[in-house]
Amino acid sequence: MIRNPKDLQRYTAPERANHWVVGICFILLALSGLAFFHPAFFPLAQLFGGGTWARILHPYVGVIMALSFVRMFFRFRELNRMTPADREWLSRVGEMVDGNDHNMPVQGKYNGGQKLLFWALVVCMALLVISGIVTWRAWLNLPVVVVRFGAVIHAATAAVMIGLIMVHIYAAIWVKGTIRAMWYGTVTRGWAKQHHRAWYRQMTGKS
Ligand code: HEM
Incomplete structure (x- = not known):
């Protein structure tokens, strides 16, 4: 890829490494978790060396993802x-999806949709970690009713999170240049000016 010296820095190397550790762990967890689900x-x-290895590795990868998150x-x-600008952005998101982004309020580094997704991911991650710890019988031996309840919450939250990450990936591909x-x-x-104009102004000092 040819990079232009005028391009704007959006993420530092440590930020990207942090994001991709979470992303790779998430994919490994989704694949191994689905294997136990149905x-x-x-x-x-088989990707993890069989059922026993998948079951052993899944919670440790979960710990890496939780700490990185x-x-x-x-x-x-x-x-x-x-x-308030984000709330207005969210109320107009239908117009943008229909192809008209002219009336969208100016956005900073992240738009209302990205922020909503961020907080939804935070809630899901907290539920996943708590329910995952409760279900981790190699370390804890809680009453079976608690383990079963934890397993239901864990599976339901994981399903929601897989859906949210699909939206996240779709949006990243859909908005070209992201x-x-x-x-x-x-x-x-050009990307910054079109999608995150307030951030563009902040980065370039241009009004
Ligand atoms: C595995 C596939 C993934 C891809 C292709 C992907 C792609 C991206 C891209 C392109 C951005 C930059 C968006 C921008 O700057 O406007 C981003 C930001 C971000 N991603 Fe991902 N991501 C993935 C997985 C994840 C996962 C699993 C999580 C968390 C559980 C996550 C959380 C975030 C967060 C928090 C940001 C910063 C945006 C914000 O704070 O609102 N990503 N991702």
Whole structure:
């Protein structure tokens, strides 16, 4: 890819590494978790060396994702604070999806949709970690009723989270020029001006 020296820096290398550790762990967890969820998905366990290994590895990968997500949470939480402009953006999102983004309010580094998704991911991650710990019988031996309740919450939250991440990936691909932000760390000025104008002004000092 040819990069222009005028491109704007959106993510530093540590931010990208942090994001991709979470992303890779999420994919590994979704694949191994689906293998336990329904017999139709059980062949996925072969990717991890069989059912026993998948069952052993799944919670440890979960610990890596949880710790990395905590780091990501503290990196991004201030930038994801909701503002009145974000609420207006969310109320007009239908117009944008229909192809008319002319009336959308000017957005900072993240738009209302990204912020909503961020907080939904935070809630899901908290539920997944708590219910995952409750269900981890290698370390804890809680009453079976608690383990069963935890397993239901864990599976339901995981299903919601897989849906949310599909939306996240779809949006990253749909808004052309976004994937490279997390890959190379930079975006074009045109991308910033069109999708995050307030952030563009802040980065360039242009009004
Ligand atoms: C595995 C496939 C994934 C892809 C292709 C992907 C792609 C991206 C891209 C391109 C961005 C930059 C968006 C922008 O700057 O406007 C981004 C940001 C972000 N991603 Fe992902 N991502 C993935 C997985 C995940 C997962 C699993 C999580 C968390 C559980 C996550 C959480 C975030 C967060 C928090 C941001 C910053 C945006 C914000 O704070 O609102 N991503 N992602």
